[in-house]
Amino acid sequence: MAVTLQQLLYFVAVADVRSFTRAADVSGVAQPTLSRALRTLETELGAPLFDRGATVTLTPAGEAVLPLARRMLADADTARSTVAEIAGVRRGRVRIGATPSLCIGVLADVLRVFHQQHPGIHVELTEAGSQPLVDGLVRGSLDIALVIVPPDGVDPALHTAPLLRERLSVASPSSRRPLATRGSITVGELARHHLVMPARGYDLREVTLRAYAAAGVEPRIAVEGAQMDAVLRLVEAGTGMAVVPDLVFAGRPRLRRTVLNPALYRTVAVARRTDIAPPPAVIAFADTLVGHLADDPVQSAGDVQVLHRRRTGRELLG
Incomplete structure (x- = not known):
């Protein structure tokens, strides 16, 4: 290195x-x-x-x-x-989209560094589920977005580049006794507990429901329709459990992480429209994003793997 x-x-x-x-x-x-x-x-x-x-x-x-x-x-x-x-990146605008968990686990630090490096660029951040973000890219209301790659792939109108592979685990309040003495839990065992479920449009909701369906069990939902920060706070308060990415556990001592068995993973990708060349401000943001992950590859956040760490922002955007 x-x-x-x-x-x-x-x-x-x-x-x-x-x-x-x-x-x-x-x-x-x-x-x-x-x-x-x-x-x-x-x-x-x-x-x-x-x-x-x-x-x-x-x-x-x-x-x-x-x-x-x-x-x-x-x-x-x-x-x-x-x-x-x-390149003209002293001024301009970049419209960035990301899921709430990525705003918490990655973008907060990236945007701090980006603003320090390019204080003249106006940043507009949209926090939403992957499907609304994809829709925003296709409509042209976003320049770049961090989205979750679904099983059937992303819209063909978009260029995507894998960025992270992260594990999904069960969040429970650290004040309660552990969910499993062996350190992992099956979906069938999780079905005995109440869940806090994210709002519709978030991939975490769909992944969780698919995992329950594959295990042949029904979820017991205590609260549904919450945004990510509300999901985590509800879990901390003891309202229920939640299936969340490993990234969100960093800096939250009131949450306990329990690994699912078999493990669930998801891939995070950077996406942009294929028919529009990325402007300099977007390339500069991608450079900052790649540089941050290369220097601090979220090693303390559980099972999170950085993909294509040595690429530049321009290479990442294709």
Whole structure:
């Protein structure tokens, strides 16, 4: 794995403040994310860059790398500014769609970085189920969307590129006893519990209903029609269980994750219309998205696999 600019940004931040915690705050990331990136950087360079004592200090290797890192970051900023002027991404608009779980688990951090890199671009975010997002792309009300690939494929009018493969698990309140002592649960066993069901149009609803039908059981629905954040809050409150993607468990200690057996997976894809060339602002967003997943591949979020990690945004969009 090659050295990335994000790793160098984290390295310079720690070198400036001499604290991993403060550097993470300055960088706007969780400390485990920053520490993991720096460990990867040290492995790639073949030497430790910090003495991690009571006070963080640079090693001789760190002292040697620091001015080089500063120069590389400065050169990257110059290159970005120059290309932005040419490509026209200092101004403009990008209309992005994503499912609620992806807004929670991926897009929040991506859009923060994108806004920092391109503050002049106006972002319009639509949060909806995959089918409404596909409809929005076809109608032209969205430029790009993160959608769930259904069993019968996506509309042929759209170009899609797989981005993530994520597992679906059962969410239950951590305040209650575990659903299964062996660490996994079947759909038949889950059918004994009440469910919180997302609104119509969300793939999670359809996936859950198909899994129940395949197991030959009927769901016991306590509440239906909720958006993702409401689903999670209802589960935390003990209203019922829910089948949700592993991405949403990060940062929610009041939720317990139980794996389904057999496991359920879904594929997340980036989609756009095939008959319209992506404008520079859309390509810039795709670059930020790919770069974020390459540097922080949501390793702490359960079983989530990043697909095509080494592609550029332009390559991803076809």
